[in-house]
Amino acid sequence: MEALDKRAASETLTAYIGFDATATSLHAGSLIQIMMLYWFQQTGHRPIALMGGGTTKVGDPTGKDAQRKLLTDDDINNNLAGIRKSFAPFLSFGDGPTDAIMVNNDDWLSQLKYVDFLRDYGIHFTINRMLTFDSVKLRLERESPMTFLEFNYILMQAYDYLELNQRYGCVLQMGGSDQWGNIVNGVELCRRVMALKKKDAYDKAKLSQNLTGTDFPVAETEEMINLDESEVFGLTTPLLTTASGKKMGKTEGGAVWLNADQLSPYDYWQYWRNTEDADVGRMLRLFTVLPLDEVARLESLDGAEINDAKKILATEVTALLHGRAAAEEASETARRTFEEGASTGNLPTYEISSDALAAGLAIYTPFRETGLIGSNGEGRRHIKAGALKVNGTALTEERELTGADAVDGVIKLSIGKKKHALVRLV
Template sequence: MSANSNTSIFEELKWRGLIYDVMDGVEELLAKQKITLYNGFDPTADSLHVGHMVPMIALARFQRFGHHVIALAGEGTGMIGDPSGRSAERNLLSAEEAHHNVEEIKKQLAHFLDFEVATNPARIVNNGDWLLNYKLVDFLRDIGKHFTINTMLTKDSVKNRMNRDSGLSYTEFSYSLLQSYDFLHLFETENCVMQTGGSDQWGNITAGCELIRKKTGNSAYGLTYPLVKKRDGTKFGKTAGGAVWLDPKRTSPYKFYQFWLNTDDADVIDYLKFFTFFDQDTILELQNEIQEKPELRNAQKTLAKEMTQMMHGQTALEKAIQASEALFGGEISGLSSDDIHEIFAEVPSFAFDKDQFSGTGKDVLSLLVESNFLKSKGEAKRAIAEGGIYINNHRLNENSGTITLDQFIEGKYLVLRRGKKNYFIIETL
């Protein structure tokens, strides 16, 4: 998808609310030439989470406007840990853990960046390639002498931690030097003149610009994006189960879809601006729909579909939608036992020995009563006669005699329902 040639990337970021801090000269620079810029991602885990998607998608925006983008996977800096925005020191990663995490993160970055386009293909670099073999004494002589303790103590990330009981280790204190050297290295080897990041990276970014000025006499630039927060003050990207990860093994496409689908009306337009490539007219139309028909939740549905398709692909999106509809009486066939377990995790359940469903199966009335789903066979008969009992979202009739193992999802789960929303799970052991 190409960008509108009549709009600059700076104007694009501005109307989306994506500019938090920006150095003087950036707007003019971006208007007059195509530059090389980078954004770093430290491998603190083997997956990024939705909080990383603003800078990732922003890199893709720059690329669509013809700029040359570099995603830096921080194997070197990841072994130290950035104190920015942290109340306590991270657990240090081993070299093996950091390398493994970088390789996994590279795969996720490839969902957003185009490495095949002829004019300005995206690149991924690993700062472990230059940091891990840099000798300490050489680094202190070449880089450390350009930093003053006085200046470093004024950084918010340093001041905030020094005012806490946990303090700040020398290891973390040195992080800014490493990130600054990353910028210098890319400036000298890739003609990279700008670094971007979240607003908590401003101090590290400006330190890198200053190092480049001192070492080369040239100018470099920085731009930061706002850290996304919910209007109610709670942290974006967190659920009751923890962080919303991009790795489908950590957060399934179904839960990923549900995260976006459950966005509050007060946040959804901002999220459409931050995370999608929809133009102003499309987003304005969705905003009007919220005001006129909020009960339809079209903005949330559009956001959830777009983000799930972007991250996990069309097949995963279709399955996530099917799983979501299963809660409202939709088709269950085709879903896996893992899907059922996830969708109905909070639903009451009862376990039977698998052998009870072998052969001719188990009597329906006995199943409904022995599981404590219904109180008596009389109640069960009446409910079935009234058309109010469903198995796997298919209505039972008075001729439904027995339940066999082949009716269970992958031999594991049977979904009972009374009325529209009263679900119950039968599990086999």
């Protein structure tokens, strides 16, 4: 850490984080990595967002008990197009010394000649060592099959680091702590290949001296090929969970997507508004750009006042992703809905004709379609708990929605006090 800090204080560094194309958007669970790239650029360095177009074809075995579903090239390209949108609000791309770069590892991985790749780089990896990595060891301990295809992922990710080092002078790979083994492999591969290149240069210079009789600074050159560990680095962050142990970026309704076409700014705002009390200070530090003295003030609030801090958290996080106007609109929608009880048009909405509603609408259908529940069974559990509400009144049994439930052409749906949606007549 001291060596990395020293270099970062004295020169412009290049660092990368890789993102495989397994969906059309990143979700809030990836936000800590995006913020690492954001702050890296804000403090005068150059970030690389590496798109895993090539590694997605193999599938990262980390944390999985079974092989990931293999995607087609069209699926991967479609996902890549969506994921690129997730970075635009956070990073400034361009050709300047600190402008961000976005590259696709398929550009080099798909061009590799397999036998040449194994001869050149496979010699730097031992099966003994690879079997000790959690991504492999845990799968074997659970007696879950691990394909040779997945086993190659470790080599491919390590090669990514080497390629980025040689192309862009990248000296730092960052990621979540579950990627530690893969990152260490990349660091070691870079060091070993650099050492071989320096030794090759040394041997050629020594040969030239022997042939020409010129002086050759042997001591200086030998020191040059003793590669310092500080030349390339790996840095990981703990995997984030909430105070209650839940995984970041997941809700009962599904993933908290970053792209607006998959999750509205209002729903994104609401996710952060529902942050647990004990997490407010930590989330403000990690996911907003508020001054730290303001963060300290907000996290010191208690009682009902902590809700004010949660609203600020939600607005600031949403503003970074969707812009200040969208964040303020989401905040105002929440205020009107929860504080004034107004039915607005910015909540998740299920539209239905008057005739269809008159015939009766199954109660769980709009709750499912607006994302308030994931299944009918979940809806039944909410009814039993008194949490499923129509126009603010808790349901005590299953029933259909009808035109009699509409107030000015709208029916308000709720789960508890914080999750809301609308049924609108069209």
